[in-house]
Amino acid sequence: MIKINLLPHREAKRKELKSQFYSLMTLAGLFGAGIVILVGFVFSSQLSAQTERNAFITQENTELDKKIKEVANLKQEIDALKARQQAVEDLQGDRNQPVFMMNELVRLAPEGLYLTLIKQEGQRIAIKGYAQSHAVVGLFVTELNASEWMSKPEIIQNKAVGLGQGRDAKRVIEFDLNVGIRRPRELEAAASADAAGSTKKKSTDVKSP
Structure with missing residues (x-):
């Protein structure tokens, strides 16, 4: 006995493929969003680390500038002391x-x-x-x-x-x-x-x- 399927199997197949396509698109979108979030997190971490390094370098440069200024002031004081010492020695020598x-x-x-x-x-x-x-x-x-x-x-x-x-x-x-x-x-x-x-x-x- 011959059986004839009178249901719209083509439309059902089409709906099934469309449903699978949408599912794959949704999965791909979620996967892409996850990658974007992950990459953004990595970049954010690197940016934060670089910002901290920059802040550290800036702080160290500030401290170094202070030390350089202190050394310059100390050198000026030493030069002034040498000049005064030389002046005293010259005065003592000039007396003769x-x-x-x-x-x-x-x-x-x-x-x-x-x-x-x-x-x-x-x-x-x-x-x-x-x-x-x-x-x-x-x-x-x-x-x-x-x-x-x-x-x-x-x-x-x-x-x-x-x-x-x-x-x-x-x-x-x-x-x-x-x-x-x-x-x-x-x-x-x-x-x-x-x-x-x-x-x-x-x-x-x-x-x-």
Whole structure:
């Protein structure tokens, strides 16, 4: 006996496939939403961790800036202390400068030279006087330049003038110059530099074939 199915099986099949499609779409949507939520959670965690790292770095930089400022302030204080110490040492050394200066001028002044003024202003000395000739003035300048206590002599004026009247009148050279005077620490520094140069030169000579 032949059985004939008169039910709308095609529509039922279509509904079943549509239902399966919707189920798969819903499942895919849920899966995609889960992935999005998971990725968002991962990114949020990484962002939070990076924010914490940035905050930590900022805090450390702030602390480092404070320490650098403290070091800079400490360096300024040390420099100020060194400057005060140097000033005290210079004052102590400068007390003996007039003695050294007078002894040195007496030692360096050639015959035929007469000093009328010796005036110290800071580390420069103004010297005025008379000389028998320009050569005597030149010799005096040469001696000043060679002195370890004196430095950079400079002639301001050097001219011939007449002194006295009548038979006592004399033709002399009136000069005006200034010269620097070194501090003891400058002499020590120069001596150390010369010693270092001599040691280096000896070392070079030893290495030379």
